[in-house]
Amino acid sequence: MTTPTMTIPTQRKPLRLKRMRKRSAQAERSLFRILLRDKVGLAGGLIVVVVALAAVLAPLVAPYDPTAMSEWRLSSPNSVFLLGSDEAGRDLLSRSxxxxxxxxxxxxxVIACAAIIGVTLGLLAGYYRGLVDNIIMRFMDVLFAFPTLLLALAVVAALGTAIENLILALVIVFIPTFARIARSAAITLAQEPFVESARAIGARDSYIVFRYILPNALAPIAVQVTISLAYAILVEASLGYLGLGVQPPAASWGAMLASGKAFVEISIWPSLVPGVCIFITVLGFNLLGDALRDSLDPRLRSQA
Incomplete structure (x- = not known):
């Protein structure tokens, strides 16, 4: 008697992976088309790119040493200093x-560290719930109880004005926002069928959280990153304005505003130039964040 043989569909898994990759590529093309249609978002992205390139290539594009002083003090824009000079005769363009x-x-x-820590804590709180959720989120509530700038001021004042302390203060400020967003996404996604299926086959909790829940929660996290970057620039400039940020002679927009306010009746340029830089940069990140939020909306992507 001949034993019947069974044909194993060895091509099923490669075909499934191929289809998943195809759908992912189609989604990326759809997202790119939506971003291209949003002219305001493109303008914001262009601003961010220009500012980032200027920051990275500062030694190459800055016409002068930002700490070099001259006899041209509080001068208006001219052929030597394109944006004028400050009270010490330093070039405002280079310092900007x-x-x-x-x-x-x-x-x-700051945002990279806060996102890593906050998202990890939020995912754990939303996935495990119960005691873990209560401990993590009550601690986040304590941080949320303090105004952002006041909490940053307290940390910097207690630890000192070194740049490491400034970064630490701002990381503490931004962790709760990412924790709440990740927790909300984890609570919703933990009830989805694909997560329950992963549990049924015995997948580890860490694998489920970082392989299934985190990738599906990246959309709101990505939007929050762009918005938080804009806010972090404002907070850093505020601390610099109060003398608790990066210390002179290093260039900082907030410190430039603070030093320029004493001479505003003589020349507005030492205050105007850093103020415009802060405004344009924050505007660029906000416009990019709005465009990213719209492009990641499933209802808009389905229309692309």
Missing amino acids: IYGARTSLTVSIT
Whole structure:
């Protein structure tokens, strides 16, 4: 008697992976088309790119050393100093470019650390719920109880004005926002059938959280990153204005505003130039964040 044989569909898994990759590529093209249609978002992205390039290439694009002093004090824009000079005769254009490097370095470092810590805590709180959720979120509530700038001021005043302390203060400020967003997404996604299926086959909790829940929660997290970057620039500039940010002679937009206010009746340029830089950079990140939020909306993507 011949034993019947069974044909194993060895091509099913490769075909499934191929289809998933095809759908992912189609979704990326759809997202890119929506972003291209949003002219305001493109303008915001262009602003962010220009500011980032200026910060990265500061030694190459800045016409002068930002700490070099001259006899041209509080001068208006001219052929020597394109945006004028400050009370010490330093070039405002060069100091603004290096100020962009300071603001972006601090802001990107802060938001990257805050996002990693906050998202991890939020995912754990939303996935496990119960005691873990209560402990993590009550601690986040304590941080939320303090006004953002006041909490940052307290940390910097207690630890000192070193740039490491400034970054630490801002990381503490931004962690709760990312934790709440990740927790909300984790609570919703933990009830989805694909997560329950992963549990049924014995997948580890860490695998489920970072393989299934985190990728599906990236959309709101990405939007929050762009918005938080804009806010971090404002907070860093505020601390610099109060003398608790990056210390002179290093260039900082907030410190430039603070030093320029004493001479505003003589020359507006030392205050106007850094103020415009802060405004344009924050505007660029906000416009980019709005465009990213709209492009990640499933209802809009389905129309692309």
